[in-house]
C-alpha cells in the first residue's frame with residue numbers, strides 16, 4: 001500500500017505545505033518533530049535515544065508530532081460532526 005503524502009515524512013518542511021488544512025497544528029507539530037530527534041553522532045549507542053527527552057527513539061513526543069503533521073493535512077470535517085478541537089470557527 002502506498003500513501004501519497006503532501007510532504008516528505010522524513011524531512012517535513014518548516015512551513016506548512018499548500019495542502020495543509022491546519023497550518024497552526026502543522027507549525028506546532030513541526031517544532032516538536034524537530035526538537036525530538038536523534039543526535040547526529042557517529043558513535044551511536046545500540047539503541048538510539050532522543051536528543052531532547054532521552055527516551056528510546058522514536059520517543060512518544062516524536063510519534064505524536066508525526067501524527068500531528070498528518071492531521072494538519074487531513075481534510076477538514078464539517079462543523080457539528082462531533083470531532084473537533086477546542087478552537088471552533090471563531091470568525
Ligand SMILES: [Zn+2]
Nearest residue numbers: 036050053059
Ligand atoms: Zn523526545
